[in-house]
Amino acid sequence: MKQELLTMSNQELRQYLSAHRQDETAFSEALEVLMSRKKDAVKYPAISENNYQELQDIFKSKLNSN
Secondary structure: OHHHHHHOOHHHHHHHHHHOOOOHHHHHHHHHHHHHOOOOOOOOOOOOHHHHHHHHHHHHHHHHHO
């Protein structure tokens, strides 16, 4: 099944997703293939100890401003 999904275009995958939205296995396999093709995937770096304190300060200031 997954081999067939790999040969489909993005438009065909979207149609497949729409047609199989009730079939959890088929839907998740097709969605995985479609998402793996995304070129602009955002990858966030892990929070280092240095950034942790900075993030904590930002959150505290935002919480205190409300």
